[in-house]
Amino acid sequence: MANDYELSNNGNPICPDDLISLSHLHEPAVVECLQNRYEDDQIYTATGPVLLALNPFQNIRGLYGESTMKRYWEKSESQSKETLPPHVYAIADEAFRSMMRSLEQSLGGSDKTSCDQSILVSGESGSGKTVTTKFVMKYLAALSQRAGSQTKEKQAQVLQSNPILESFGNARTMRNDNSSRFGKFIEIQFTRTGRLVGAQIDTYLLEKVRLVTQSIGERNYHIFYEMLSGSMGAEELRNYFIASTASPDDFKMTASGTYDRRDGVSDKDTCRALKAAMKTMKFSTEEQSDVFAAVAAILHSSNLTFCDLDEYCSLDAHNVHLEPVCHLLGVTAEGLNQALCHFSISAGNDTQVQQNLEIDKAEKGLEALLKATYGALFTYLVTRINDSICYSPDQNESLDENGERPHSKDAPSASIGVLDIFGFESFKTNSFEQLCINYCNEALQQQFNAFVLKNEQAEYEREGIEWSFIEFPENQDVIDLIDKRGSGILCILDDQCRAPGTSDRSFALDVYNKCKNQTRFSANRKQTAVLQFCVNHYAGPVEYTTNGFVEKNRDELPKEATELLQNSFNPFIRLLSTIMKNSSAERNSSSNSASFGRTTVGGQFRRQLKLLREKIDIMSPHYVRCLKPNDELVADHYDRAAVAEQLRCGGILEAVRVARAGYSNHYSHDEFLRRYRCLATPEINRKSFSRNTCGTTSESARVGVQIGKTKVFLRHKAFESLERLRSQEQSRAAVKINSIFRMFLSRVAYVHVRTAVRKSMLDLHAFQNDEWKESKEDNPDDAHLLEFFNRLNKMRHSFNGESFSLVEVWAGQMRESIHNPKPRSEWGNYSPSKPFTWMLVDGLWTKNHDDDLHEC
Ligand SMILES: Nc1ncnc2c1ncn2[C@@H]1O[C@H](COP(=O)(O)OP(=O)(O)O)[C@@H](O)[C@H]1O
Ligand SMILES: [Mg+2]
Structure with a gap:
């Protein structure tokens, strides 16, 4: 393989900064180049419009920090010809400069949206997305400082959103010790002069199932271990009914047997960082203790037990955790017992009949309560962070004669959105979460295809070359298979969740029935026997197991439990219950727009994804694909098969194929002549290049060469032929020399x-x-x-x-x-x-x- 690669790319440098400069860009070549660069501590590599970033799992000296940032911004500011290696700083720099250029051009115009940029970071879990996002944010904050930002407070607050989100939204998994269990899009707002004045965070699909079950070797969310790490004093813990000697072993939800982090980060340190971040974000002492009390309530709730009494069940009144739960949630023991162990059905005439629940249903209800409370707490924190970091006009500023606030010099004029989102997933067993994640990746891949070709085609038009629409790999059919009204898998799931008496089985049968003729869908006998189906995604086929789909999509909290929390004595818990109600009301209301399901997680995710796509569509995107060199999370180990798999799943080669489907190679007239002069006849050889002397003939267009006003465009095939001829000519010349x-x-x-x-x-x-x-x-x-x-x-x-x-x-x-x-x-x-x-x-x-x- 290596030999083939060396032969076919003969004459090219072995590790170019941009892989597009390899004339034969195939998978083994890319894998080999990345390996050579990785072994040389060059973790960043450009691949046309995408930056590839290999996770080094160690600190590489001199790769980051003030002095490195300085080299990148000085290069841009002095417009120097010095070439710097590809870097995430270069991507952030390019996004910032593009925004500033657009702002300058739009000066006086009212169109603001076209100035916005996005940096889309993707990759599998543990590949370094969150770390990359943080480097981008730090670089942008540093550029803002250079743009004359007077106050560092907003920048610090924007950066300090990370420790809070990580404590509540990250957990140790098999694939990453600090794995973000949610997607995040942070829009950093800048003034016309490039000063950072705020940010706005959107989060997606927090993994709630982790609260009640964790796989072997994994942990629950960091915050639980941080509270039990000994970082909080005995007195503070007493407020939450936690003994100073308590350990994760004492609570069901943290007693998975895995307590530490392999990356050596201590929960004590992150707890301190969390508190410092809350302080920077101006959380009052009461707000902080409300948040920790809610976490403690969830911890204690996980230890509640039920007594099984023949036809009904009740909360175990002797359980020592019952009193703390009631106290922290602001409810009575009877109220809690009533909400978890009974349900009411209406019997007409506004009368309600009480029914008893069996113990397994009551336990499920408790789990639902726990998940809903944590979900609401996470939403509260994101909203609270946004309240702090989002730009808000100075209320003291005077209004103009129309009663409107004049555009302040501090008002944001453009933003850079940074997306840190789960990459394509394909495991041995794939469930509802993977379907949502892969659906999201399909949508982003489609957006990527459109972007690459849209930009290309705008350039063709500018250059005045003849072109017709370029065929490129379409994945609209997969997106339809998942979200089309009536026949899409998520819509079928919503319909099933709305109907009474449905199950995973009825859902699977409905899917087989409605999707069997779709090209991207398949389910063989073996799969149907165990209620599985397969979707042929752009990154490869994935087999989904329908087990748990209906419950996960419903994610319902029993009405009784919601009402209980709404009547809590504790105002903070009442606030959380309002958030729960609003989120289900939000989901309900979206059903009115007919395209989304009612009270379902899938429906809400589809709506969020639609909004995200609409936002990204009007921003100019920059792409970073993070790659994990090995599954052992260790430094200096490059697993070629693992990297190849990620390149495939990340759509890297696909992306390059898309780029090459058009006129993949562009040269200025001079560059073109310099490169291919050796192939020309002696007369042309001596001429300087111009469109008139060398106009595009129909023959040259047919073979894939077009001459624009300033550039020559080559299709990949034409480029390869020219390269081959050039290479032959070079061999002949070499013999002569x-x-x-x-x-x-x-x-x-x-x-x-x-x-x-x-x-x-x-x-x-x-x-x-x-x-x-x-x-x-x-x-x-x-x-x-x-x-x-x-x-x-x-x-x-x-x-x-x-x-x-x-x-x-x-x-x-x-x-x-x-x-x-x-x-x-x-x-x-x-x-x-x-x-x-x-x-x-x-x-x-x-x-x-x-x-x-x-x-x-
Ligand atoms: N550029 C980098 N330099 C050094 N270590 C890194 C880098 N990127 C990632 N890591 C290591 O990899 C771990 C996982 O990265 P993370 O960004 O959390 O992955 P992801 O968000 O993709 O799941 C980090 O905790 C860190 O230890
Ligand atoms: Mg992450």
Whole structure:
């Protein structure tokens, strides 16, 4: 594989900064290049419009920090030609500069949306998305500082949203010790002069099932362990009915047996960071203790137990956690018992009949209460953070004559949105969450395709080249399969959730019935037997197991429990219950718009995703795909198969294919001429390039070459052909250069020998004529003289044609190499390399012995 790659990319640097510069961009080549760069601590690589970022799982010296940031912004500010390696800072810088350029252009205009940028970070869990997002945010905050931001408070608050969201929304999983269990889109707001004045965070699909079950080796949300880490004093813990000696082992929801983090980060430290962040965000002491009390209520609730009494059940009154739960939730024990162990059905005439619940239903109700309370707490925190960090106009500012606030110089004019969202997932068992996540990735991939081609086609228009719409891999059919009204899988699920007496089985059967003819859907006998189905996503087929779909999509809190919390003595719990009510009201209201389901998680997610897409569509996107080099989460280990799989799932090669479906290679006229001049006829070769001298002919357009006003556009096939021809021409030229060089060497050798011999012959004549006779008479036994005499004799014979002349051989070699150059591979048995070496050595010998000869 490596050899193929090396051969096919012969002549290219092995690890280019941009993989697009490899003329043969196939999977093994990309994997190999990334490996070479990774081993050289170059974790960032550009691939056309996408930045690839390999997670190093270690701190690389000098890769981040103030001085590195400085290099990137200084390069942009001084417009220097220095090339810096690809970096996440470069992406953030480009987004910021694009925003500023658009703001300058739009000065005076009312169109603001076109200035907005987005940085879309994706990748599988543990690949480094959240860390990347943080680097982007830090870089943007630093640029804002340079733009003359007076107050650092807003920037600090925006950055400090991370520790709060991480404590409540991150958990240790098998794939990442600090895995974000939600999607996040943060819009950072800037003024016209580039000052950061606020931010707004949207979150998506918090994983609630983790609150009640965790897989082996995984933990619940960090906040629970942080509260039990010993970072909080005994007195503070007493307020939450937690003993200072309590450990995660003491609570059902944290007693999974996994208590630490493999990355060595301590819960004590993150607890301190959380408190500091809350302080920066200006949470009052009461607000902080309300939040921690709600967490403690959830911890204690997980330990509640029920007594099974023949036909009904009740809360175990002797359970020591009952009183703390009641106290922290602001409810009575009877009220809680009533809400969890009974339900009422209406019997007409506004009368309600109380029914008892069986123990397993009551336990499910408790789990639902726990999940709903935590979900509401998370929503509260996101809203509270937004209240702090979002730009709000100064209320003291005077209104204009129309009663409107004039556009303040501090008002945001544009924003940069940073998306940190779950990448495509395909596990052994895939459930409802994976369907939502993969649906989201399909939507983002479609948006990516449209962006790449939209931009391309705008350029074609500007350049005035002929083009027709380019075919590109469409995934609308997969999106339809999932969300189309009536026949989409999520819509079928919503219908099932609304109807009484439905189950995962009835859902699966309905899906088989309604989707069987769709090309992207399949379910063989083996799969239908266990209620599974397969969706053929853009990144590959994924098998989904319908078990749990209906319950997860409903995510309902029993009416009784909602009412209980609404009547709590504790105002904060009442606030949380309002959030729960609002979120279900929000889901209910969306059903009025007919396209979304009622009170379902899937319906809400579809609505959120639609809003996200609408936002991203009007922003100029920048893409970062994070890659995880190994599943062991260790440094210096590159698993080629794992990386290849992620490139496939991340749609990297697909993206490149899309980019190449159009005119994938653009050159300015000069660049084009410089590169392919060698293929031109001598007349064209001498001309400078212009559209008029070289207009596009229908023939060139047919083969995939178009000449625009300033650029030449090549389809990938045409590019490959030109590259091939260029490579052949280069080989021919190499042979020519080689032969001319050999000729040069031969000539040097020849000229030396000839000069030496001529001189020697002259000397010889002179010598023979007079001195020789005398010397011989004087020193008849001189050994030196004898040897010299012999050599001269040999040489004379050679020139007289008595033996094969050396000079003849050299002349033959020269003639051969000049008039009949051959590539080295064809030299065969008559390889001139031997005489070539011999000539060289002999030539050198002659040269070095010039003096000897001349002395004769
Ligand atoms: N650029 C980086 N440099 C050093 N370590 C990193 C880098 N990116 C990620 N990591 C390590 O990988 C872990 C997982 O990264 P994270 O951003 O949480 O992944 P994701 O959000 O994709 O699930 C981090 O906790 C950190 O230890
Ligand atoms: Mg994350």
